Amino acid sequence: MGQDGVDADATEALSADREVRLLLDAGRSDEANSLFDQIVAKVPPGLDPWTRAALLTRRAVAAWRLRRIPLALELAAEGWSEIDTENPTGSAAADTLGRLGYLLEGIGHRRASLEMSRIAVDVARGGGDVEILAHCLQGLAGTLNFRACELPPNEAETVFREAIPLFEEGLSLVSDGRVYLALLAAYGASLAGIGDLERAERTADSALRQAEMIGSRWVNSVGHWVIATVRRKQGKLADATRHARIAVDDAEWINDVSLIQRYSQDLADICRANGDPAGEAEALRRNISARQTALETVQEGLGQALEQRRQAVRARHQAMAAQEAAERDPLTGLSNRFGLERTAPEVLERAGANGRVPWLVLIDVDWFKGVNDAAGHAAGDAALREIAQLLRAECRVGDVVARWAGDEFVVLLTEAAIDHSTSRTSSVGVAVAERIRLSVDLHDWTAVLGTTRRPTVSIGVAYGADTLEKLFANADVALYRAKRRGRNRVEVHTGA
Structure with a gap:
């Protein structure tokens, strides 16, 4: 018109x-x-x-x-x-x-x-x-x-x-x-x-x-x-x-x-x-x-x-709930990849502003395809839920714990540098990674998997980078090394 x-x-x-x-x-x-x-x-x-x-x-x-x-x-x-x-x-x-x-x-x-x-x-x-x-x-x-x-x-x-x-x-x-x-x-x-x-x-x-x-x-x-x-x-x-x-x-x-x-x-x-x-x-x-x-x-x-205010508050709550659901992995209850990618920039920005060092722990379940083949997908799902619980138990309240995809998990955490002039740290990320590896290795899997071969985890650790992409790429290099060196171990990225 x-x-x-x-x-x-x-x-x-x-x-x-x-x-x-x-x-x-x-x-x-x-x-x-x-x-x-x-x-x-x-x-x-x-x-x-x-x-x-x-x-x-x-x-x-x-x-x-x-x-x-x-x-x-x-x-x-x-x-x-x-x-x-x-x-x-x-x-x-x-x-x-x-x-x-x-x-x-x-x-x-x-x-x-x-x-x-x-x-x-x-x-x-x-x-x-x-x-x-x-x-x-x-x-x-x-x-x-x-x-x-x-x-x-x-x-x-x-x-x-x-x-x-x-x-x-x-x-x-x-x-x-x-x-x-x-x-x-x-x-x-x-x-x-x-x-x-x-x-x-x-x-x-x-x-x-x-x-x-x-x-x-x-x-x-x-x-x-x-x-x-x-x-x-x-x-x-x-x-x-x-x-x-x-x-x-x-x-x-x-x-x-x-x-x-x-x-x-x-x-x-x-x-x-x-x-x-x-x-x-x-x-x-x-x-x-x-x-x-x-x-x-x-x-x-x-x-x-x-009434209009009530409806507005209700709509906001529904939007928040929908957003939270979109950022949550339905199987394990952990954050999903989308949730991690949305949260990470804020965590890293806050770490930089407060002089803290970021760590990323990348966890991959060893032999998981064999678990699914031998015990079935329902048992495999139960094993992933069990690993998620073990991750929660070994991480701090403020750490971001997420299921990245399939049998991969990520932990994003920060710590204060011991020497601010060199950003030297206490290697807390390595310590958390080792606790997670040991917790999975020593866990009693009988109730979940019976006599099926129990899973272990290989872990790559990286620190110091200022973006999630860089941290993940560095941790992925370390994870590949852990797999290549026999699995059920922690490797740390030491490159630039």
């Missing part, structure tokens, strides 16, 4: 997502759910990472508003993982960051939410999409509005004044549409917050008239809340109560828990000031219900995060 096809698919997907949001803002949650189910799994191929992230996070917000919390978190995590970069740029990046800020606010990660909303605005200013910049400005300023509502009046005014120029910048960029109305309605709340009641009411009235034309209950809820705030400050408590009730009703209709909490608390305060205990009790009941929903949302999010 060409670039034009990709852009067309992305545009179509974003248009469908926008329709879901419009349905949600209108309080038509059943229709929003139905449409969301049709589009959620459809992600156009070939999108650049930021566009894909923007699409996923938009759907995460929709899922969140539909109270489909696990799905919202899954989509948000997938979208976030697409944009794991220190230098986000462009409008799609800003759109993604702004919506992630909204979700972080919803799950209670408030400091991170505000920081991400500020970054979203900065990034959007460098992009070319004025509507996305306006949306990011609305997100940041709206978040500041809510923070201001929770502060004492003298502190709240400072935060409202910080929000106002953000709203005004956004309103200068767009002149109609959903984002414009969201900016306009919330701008009225900031104006009311600084005491500019006349402008706040005019702004709210304008937002309400336009909201009625497009059927936006979200804007309707915010607009009536602004007028309730104005009437309350004017001392017109009966009218404030009426507008506040409409604000709460619409917030509940669109299932916006954050709005319900804020507006129902204000309604309770207005009813108390108006001497209406029944109205206050009802408003508090609605407030408690919304807070309980918010708490359950956070708990569900934490549960989802815990």
Whole structure:
């Protein structure tokens, strides 16, 4: 598919997502759910990472508003993982960051939410999409509005004044549409917050008239809340109560828990000031219900995060177990060739760093083909398992003991040099090799092999080389010499 096809698919997907949001803002949650189910799994191929992230996070917000919390978190995590970069740029990046800020606010990660909303605005200013910049400005300023509502009046005014120029910048960029109305309605709340009641009411009235034309209950809820705030400050408590009730009703209709909490608390305060205990009790009941929903949302999010963490840990354990199985010889339980080759570089590097001398002991079972021919392969396998046990018994805990192939075994060990200037050693590798040879030679093989000729081992030893390949090549030379000189003996490589 060409670039034009990709852009067309992305545009179509974003248009469908926008329709879901419009349905949600209108309080038509059943229709929003139905449409969301049709589009959620459809992600156009070939999108650049930021566009894909923007699409996923938009759907995460929709899922969140539909109270489909696990799905919202899954989509948000997938979208976030697409944009794991220190230098986000462009409008799609800003759109993604702004919506992630909204979700972080919803799950209670408030400091991170505000920081991400500020970054979203900065990034959007460098992009070319004025509507996305306006949306990011609305997100940041709206978040500041809510923070201001929770502060004492003298502190709240400072935060409202910080929000106002953000709203005004956004309103200068767009002149109609959903984002414009969201900016306009919330701008009225900031104006009311600084005491500019006349402008706040005019702004709210304008937002309400336009909201009625497009059927936006979200804007309707915010607009009536602004007028309730104005009437309350004017001392017109009966009218404030009426507008506040409409604000709460619409917030509940669109299932916006954050709005319900804020507006129902204000309604309770207005009813108390108006001497209406029944109205206050009802408003508090609605407030408690919304807070309980918010708490359950956070708990569900934490549960989802815990489950994802559990699955990640489980997957890591399974991967580790699979890797360990791949590095283990199933017959003897020792490391296999792959395990030795993976472990050896680390052992040798650590030995070099600590001034230790590496040794490699290469063991080959004498006459093993004769054991298999005379006693059978099952007895041969039993003999190899027995030799593996003898190797373990004669080696130290930190030594690497492996079955190299067939009837060949390897021991990789290190020791400290006695004289660091010459790297002269105590020949510990030779001593270990001789213990192994003697242990196999003196072992009682009757239970395993009966009267069949008992096996012995020939061993080649090398030390000092800095790679497994060099150690093995040198030890192999010594092993060949041990075989040639009669078997059941230890030979040491003495060459360079």
